[in-house]
Amino acid sequence: MSQSKDRSEVRWLHLSDLHRGAPGGEARWKNAKSALLEDMSARAKDYGSPDLILFTGDLAFKGIEAEYALVDRTLKEVKEAVGGDPVVVPVPGNHDLARPRPKSIIVKALQSYHADYDVRQSFIGAERDYIEPLERAFGAYHSWWEQIKRDWADQKLDFESECLPGRLA
Template sequence: MGAGRHPREPTTMAGLGWLHLSDLHVGTTGTLWQRPQYREEIERDLVWLRDRVGAFDVILVAGDLAATGTETEYGVVTEVLASLQDFLARLGPRPALLAVPGNHDLVRAAAGVAPKPATWETKREVFFEDHKHPFRRAVTAAFTPFLQWIERWHRERPGNVEVALRKGLLPGDFVATITK
C-alpha cells in the first residue's frame, strides 16, 4: 500500500492524493479487508495515512485484483473495493478507482493457444497490427471478465474527480486524464 504526497506537504494543498494497491488476489472467499480483525487494523492505517497526507482522490490498483480472473471473483472484487471506496469517502471525498489487470486477472482457459517463444518473434508485429489475429483474440477473451468489470465500475461508481479514459491497444491498457 502506498500513498501520494510528501509527508511534510500540508494537507490543505490542492494536490492529487492517491492510494496505491496491488496483488489483492480476491478469490471467492474475499480478502483480509473482509475479515473484521484485519479490517480494523487496515482502517486505522488508512486514517493515519489520511491524517498525514490528506484525502485520497484516486485509488490505483496495479494488477492481480482477482485470484483466477473469473466473473464470480469480480463480484467479490466489487464488494471489496466498493467497501474500501465507501470507507475512504467517509474520510474525505469519494475517490475514483483506476485499475490495470495483472496475470491473475485473466481466465487462462479462455486464452486458448498461447504463442510459443520460438514463434513469438515472427508473430509479434502481426499481433500488434492485426486486431483479428488469433493471439490478439485469445488475449482479449482471457481478459473479458476484467474488462466487463472495470467498465461497469466506472459507470456505476465514479469518484470525486473527473477521469477521462482513452483505451490502449491491449485489454486493460489506457491513458487517464484526471481533473480535480
C-alpha cells in the same frame, strides 16, 4: 475528481495483489481487513483523502466474475474508509485472466512476444486472431472494467483504451 485542495498535488492509495477469491482468501481478508481499513482511514484523516486508488495487478485470483464481485465489495470498503470520491485506476495482473490451455496457440505466441517481431506487430496491430483469445481470457475483468469506465465517464475523465487490457492512453 480532486480531494486535494492544492491542485499541484495528487494523493493516491496503491493497492496490489489482493487475489480476491483465492482459496482461504476470505479468512485472510477477514483477519487483516479491520486493521488495514483503520490504518487507511487514519492516513486519510492525517493527509487527506486520496484522489486516486491505483489498483495494480491481481485484483482477482482466477479472473472469474464472482471474484470481481469481491473486488467491488473490497473497493467499497476501502472508499468508505478513506472518504472522498477517489478515482479507481486498475491495471490487470496475471491472475486477472481465465488462463488459456498451456499448449494453446495464443500461449505459444505470447511466449515468443519479445523475440518475434511479427508476433509483436500482430498484437500491436490488434489482429483479431491474436486479440480474440485475449479478450476471452480477460472477459470477467473486461466486464468489471466496463463499470469503471462508466464511473470515469460520470466524472468527466478522458481516456482512451487500447486493444490489450490495462493499456490506457
